[in-house]
Amino acid sequence: MKSMGSRDKLAAASAASGHRRALYVVFAFATFLTFLYTTSHFTSAAMSGSGSAAGDSASSASATGGGGASVSDSGSTKLPLPVFDALVHYASISNATHRMPDTDIRAVSAVLRARAPCNLLVFGLGAESPLWLALNHGGRTVFLEENEFYVKYLEPRHQGLEAYDVSYTTKVRDFRDLLAAARAARAKECRPVQNLLFSECRLAINDLPNDLYDVAWDMVLIDGPSGWNPNSPGRMPSIFTTAVLARSGATAAKGPTDVLVHDFQFEVEQVLSKEFLCDENRVAGSGTPSLGHFVIPGGGGRSDAFCSAQEEGSSESGEKTRRRK
Known part of the structure; x- marks a missing residue:
């Protein structure tokens, strides 16, 4: 059906020791820089006293209101x-396979x-996971x-890494039948x-931990599951589930x-993104040929159409039905 993508190659080489070493290096560097920042931040706060605390509160409020990103319960900022x-630079020049x-x-x-700090949902674990x-x-961040x-x-090896395994029942070879049924x-x-x-x-996807369906997700990265052969699960469920999450419940209520x-x-x-994420929501000039970027508006939408073209089709179908009556 299609050639092996970056995430799919990772699944095909799960035992590669070189990949694990590269992952350790990237995560260790990320942890080190974060540690330096955190240590410096708290040291400065302790030395500056109550005046600094007031300034920190104002800075936190500014970060929340100005960038459109939600700050976590811990009160941490960008x-x-x-x-x-630096993290992006060293990840982008890494020779990790x-x-x-x-x-x-x-x-x-x-x-x-x-968007950061935000609620980030990532489909797939890979070489970039420690970076995200x-x-x-x-x-x-949930994987x-x-x-x-x-x-x-x-x-267990990376503190703060929250990940859950998902059992997929779909197959790439059936994607057209699944799309027709949907x-x-x-x-x-x-x-x-x-x-x-x-x-x-x-x-x-309806078997995740229950609380994940109540999270107001700000950003979703779809880089899994695998789809490099007809028997792979493919990304049909992750794209559809994301499209519904973005239009329902807490995620729809908080905004785009x-x-x-x-x-x-x-x-x-491409086909599933066009069907459920919609061309009208694709961000012009963003992304790359191998990375599609969409912004799904908040506030929900029609209950029987993902895209405006589908709304027109539904209206036409309803009109024909009324005429036959």
């Missing part, structure tokens, strides 16, 4: 730009810079991974606004959601 840029191209790393980082975690310092081995291996049930089981916990749509789809040059990613 990473300083020099630290942020099975990683994103430099241009994609920088494109994802640019969106994350605007570090860049979203002060926010919540959803098809390979239970990665979750069990990486999470279209037919767009006003019912596969509707855009719904509670995914109780969804019966075949593309819906940035959605990034990696390996966008492939058929499944």
